[in-house]
Amino acid sequence: MSEQTYAVHAIRYACRDGVRGQHLLNADPHDAPMPMDYFIWVLHNPARTLVVDTGFSRAEGESRGRTFLRCPAASLALLGLDAATVEDVIITHMHYDHGGNLGKFPAARFHVQDRELHYTTGRAMTHPALRQPFSVGHVTELVELVYADRVCFHDGHSVVAPGVEVHRVGGHTRGLQVVSVKTRRGTLVLASDASHYYENMETGAVFPLVENVLEMLEGHRFLYQLADSPAHIIPGHDPRVMQRYGAPDSQLAGIVARLDVPPAQD
Numbered sequence: 001m002s003e004q005t006y007a008v009h010a011i012r013y014a015c016r017d018g019v020r021g022q023h024l025l026n027a028d029p030h031d032a033p034m035p036m037d038y039f040i041w042v043l044h045n046p047a048r049t050l051v052v053d054t055g056f057s058r059a060e061g062e063s064r065g066r067t068f069l070r071c072p073a074a075s076l077a078l079l080g081l082d083a084a085t086v087e088d089v090i091i092t093h094m095h096y097d098h099g100g101n102l103g104k105f106p107a108a109r110f111h112v113q114d115r116e117l118h119y120t121t122g123r124a125m126t127h128p129a130l131r132q133p134f135s136v137g138h139v140t141e142l143v144e145l146v147y148a149d150r151v152c153f154h155d156g157h158s159v160v161a162p163g164v165e166v167h168r169v170g171g172h173t174r175g176l177q178v179v180s181v182k183t184r185r186g187t188l189v190l191a192s193d194a195s196h197y198y199e200n201m202e203t204g205a206v207f208p209l210v211e212n213v214l215e216m217l218e219g220h221r222f223l224y225q226l227a228d229s230p231a232h233i234i235p236g237h238d239p240r241v242m243q244r245y246g247a248p249d250s251q252l253a254g255i256v257a258r259l260d261v262p263p264a265q266d
Helices: 058-063 074-079 114-121 136-147 198-203 213-226 240-244
Strands: 007-016 036-044 049-052 088-090 109-113 151-154 157-161 164-168 177-183 186-192 233-235 256-258
Touching: 007 074, 007 177, 007 240, 036 074, 036 240, 074 256, 088 157, 109 114, 109 136, 109 164, 114 136, 114 151, 136 151, 151 157, 177 213, 186 213, 198 213, 198 233, 240 256
Parallel strands: 049 088, 088 109, 109 151, 186 233
Antiparallel strands: 007 036, 007 256, 036 049, 157 164, 164 177, 177 186
């Protein structure tokens, strides 16, 4: 593996039950179950390790009715990695389930879009419906990290490291960014909440928590432009990710999925 290609893993750290009407705008009123998984993603090669998103704590998850399975940062040890030594963390957006646990990465620089910090500290947060998915503690911690010179801001498209790029898509939040990464099977795209489920991008179904519907729908299209194929796009919350991709070993089944190899099943 070269310094510009990466092994990529998804770590499942929490879950919740749900129905289609919670996750798809204008879903069939005869709701069917639609559970949700919560992930962080790890990119690593012999030269570097990057983490994409940092999840939430047990207290934060339980306060919101989520089933907390394991600490996202501590779970890096399952891959032989240590959160305390990670130097680059990409935050796709600052919703509570993606931007917590920042203090568990004491050596990291945090990569965010300009517009995400503007959004989370500005006029939009005077509206309860828009601020509800954020934790004020997470946001203020990020602001403190800005003052500690540990935040790298991006405006649209940027190269974070050789073989790793971020791209602002917006839609779900104003500064939502997705990550494209070079792997041995081609360019993989970590969609995060640009597409919560495979169904969102495959059918144009809008996730109900949305700041800009047009940007969300255009973001679905953009994912296909970035990735080498539809099978190279990884949605942000779909339990089928753990079904489609195998674990690095049998003891990690249902916990870790390796994404830089072709899916084991459809």
